[in-house]
Amino acid sequence: MKKIAFCQLIAFTVLFMTTSLLVAQSSSPSETNHQVTLERTEIRTLHSEIIDQDYELFISLPSSYHSGEKHYPLIIGLDAYTGFLHAKGCIDAYTYLAPLMPEVILVGIGYGGTGYMEFARWIAGRTRDFTPVRKPSIEEYYKGFIVQKGFNQLEVHTGGAAQFLSFLNSELLPFLLKEYRIESDNKALFGASFGGLFTLYALFNSSDSFNKYFIESPSINYSDGAIYKDEARYAASHSDLSAEIFICAGGQEKNLIDNINTLDSLLRTRKYQNLHIEKVFFEGENHISCAPAAISRGLIELYNN
Known part of the structure; x- marks a missing residue:
């Protein structure tokens, strides 16, 4: 049922990725074009005292949010810079066109800035926040990458996962639960690559914080598999x-597929009664191209009960 519905809705998802953007169009070509705005979406800034970082929160509310007192499931996406638009498009399609999933509140975590500065802050921020232990070689690699883009002033660090998890639990979640009508027992964490690694870190170090986990192409082998x-x-x-x-990866990600299979087998040997794992590898996709299919399928698997 899930796979059939997934295939049928792919085309509509692409449509809604576009139509969920409300464009204020000018009435004649001579008028100045307006900026694009996202329907039912707001941006808020939350300062973390734990990390001393301003986080930019992209918050998408359900269409019915302002018409009642209902509480909604929460999805927190770790990479707003790359994943928020697609996740919102899929959610709009799956809630508007067919009852494939419930309405949810989607929150993407970003690092602020515009243009290339936003990109550089995102690279530096996620490298610090999503990695569980320090790895100087990774710091040097991404520092060089950012310098090539012209941002010498940004430092790159690793090993901040413990602090970032504290930020989620002690600052972000309390803020969201206070400001929005959220089902406190229905919260999901979505992460890819380093974000997938952090999602696993949260699973093993704070399992009560979330009940659903979307893990795409996780960097399980980071620092010789420290997550184990x-x-x-x-x-x-x-x-x-x-x-x-x-948990998923692209079919071309051979090393990641091996790592995922190893972790999956290990977790199954634990015989946890209330652990449910759905594992998918997307044929023909790589580390970058896997993302759209992963988000679309992940939402179906986690919410189409």
Whole structure:
């Protein structure tokens, strides 16, 4: 049922990725063109005292949000710079065109700035926030990458996952729960690449924070597979893991596929009664091109019950 519905809605998803953007069009060609705005979406800034960082929050509300007192599931996406627009387009399609998933509140986490500065801040911020341990070679690589773009003033660090998880639990989630009508027991975390690594880190270090996890092309082998230490610590002190996991990669990501299969097999040996894992590899896709299919399919798998 899920796969059939997924295939039928792909074309409509592409349509809604476009139509969810409301364009204020001019009445004649001679008038100045207006900026594009996103329907039912607002941007808010939240300062983290824990990290000393201003985070830019992209918040998309359901169409019915202002017409009642209903509470909604929450999806937090770690890479607003690359994933927010597609996630919003899919959600709009899957809630407007057919009851494939419930209405949700979508929150994308960004780092501010415009143009190339936004890109550079995103690279530096995610490299710091999503990695569990320091790795100087990664810092040097991404610092060089940013310098090539002309942003010498930005420093690149790694190993900030513990602080970022504290930010989520102690600052971001309390803020969102206070400001918006959110189902406190229905929260999802979406992450890809380094973000997928962090999503696994959150799963093993704060399993009560979220109940659904979208993990795309996770960097499981980061720092010689340091995430396995977190998994082992969790397993040593818990007999169950209550979570719904969608984990995926592109079919061309051979190393990541091997890593995902290894982790999947390990988790299944734990025999956690309330752990549900859906694993998908998208044939012909690579680390970049996998994202659209992953988001579309992940929403169906996690929410089309």
